[in-house]
Amino acid sequence: MPNANPTIVIERCTEAHIEGLTALYSEPSVAAQTLQLPYQSRELWRKRVGLEQENEGLVALVALHQGAVIGSCSLLQVARVRRAHCADVAMGVSPAWQRQGVGSRLLAAVLEVADNWMNLRRVELTVYADNQPAIGLYQKFGFETEGPLRDYAIRGGQYVDVLSMARLRR
Numbered sequence: 001m002p003n004a005n006p007t008i009v010i011e012r013c014t015e016a017h018i019e020g021l022t023a024l025y026s027e028p029s030v031a032a033q034t035l036q037l038p039y040q041s042r043e044l045w046r047k048r049v050g051l052e053q054e055n056e057g058l059v060a061l062v063a064l065h066q067g068a069v070i071g072s073c074s075l076l077q078v079a080r081v082r083r084a085h086c087a088d089v090a091m092g093v094s095p096a097w098q099r100q101g102v103g104s105r106l107l108a109a110v111l112e113v114a115d116n117w118m119n120l121r122r123v124e125l126t127v128y129a130d131n132q133p134a135i136g137l138y139q140k141f142g143f144e145t146e147g148p149l150r151d152y153a154i155r156g157g158q159y160v161d162v163l164s165m166a167r168l169r170r
Contacts, residue, residue: 007065007066008063008064008065008070008101008102008105009063009064009065010061010062010063010064010105010106010109011061011062011064012059012060012061012062013049013051013060013061013062013072014051015046015051017062017064017069018042018045018046018049018051019042020062020064020068020069021045021049021062021069021072022040022041022042022045023069024069024070024071024072024092024094025038025040025045025092026038026039026040027094027095029095030092030093030094030095032155032156033092033128033131033134034090034092035090035126035153036092048060048074049074055076057076057077057078057079057087057118058074058075058076058077059074059075059076059110059113060072060073060074061073061074061106061109061110063093063097063102063105063106065097069094070093070094070096070097070102071091071092071093071094071097071102071103071106072091072092072106073089073090073091073103073106073107073109073110074089074090074091074110075087075088075089075110075111075113075114075118075123076088076090077118077120085119085120085121085122086120086121086122086123086124087114087118087120087122087123087124088123088124088125089107089110089123089124089125090125091103091106091107093106098133099133103134103137104137104140104141107137107138107141108141111123111141111167115169120169121168121169122166122167122168122169123143123166123167124164124165124166124167125138125143125164125165125166126149126152126162126163126164126165127162127163127165128153128155128160128161128162128163129148129160129161129162129163130160135163135165138165138167141167142167143165143166143167144165144166144167145163145164145165146163146164146165146166147163147164148161148162148163148164149161149162149163149164
């Protein structure tokens with residue numbers, strides 16, 4: 001994928017990014033499109049991106065613009081032996097940077113690792129059923145809807161549905 005915006009850099013999340021990652025997911029509009037609660041601690045984010053304990057099956061990437069975190073995407077291989085061919089994807093992009101290719105760059109990067117370094121067959125995710133931009137992004141990368149999960153999470157005080165989506169390599 002060509003680098004549409006050369007000022008955006010994708011790199012592995014490190015301690016230097018934790019403050020920016022915490023701020024990204026504290027943004028109410030970002031938290032609203034994920035299963036994260038807003039205003040989580042730095043320590044929680046350190047654990048989630050694998051800085052507390054090394055996990056070779058976790059790839060946590062950030063998108064940076066002039067050193068500031070503007071998005072993140074993680075790929076977590078399933079630990080169960082019989083599902084070791086599978087991984088979950090989670091991502092978020094700053095509202096100011098949505099629909100500018102940041103999500104595409106992040107997703108392409110984690111899928112390249114999934115395919116060419118981890119030899120994963122199945123990559124799966126959940127997405128809110130009304131998040132059409134995200135659904136379109138995932139479809140662009142070969143994810144297919146496997147089904148709805150009703151009343152899956154609470155958002156804005158209401159139960160909302162998600163779609164279970166997956167991309168399978170043959």
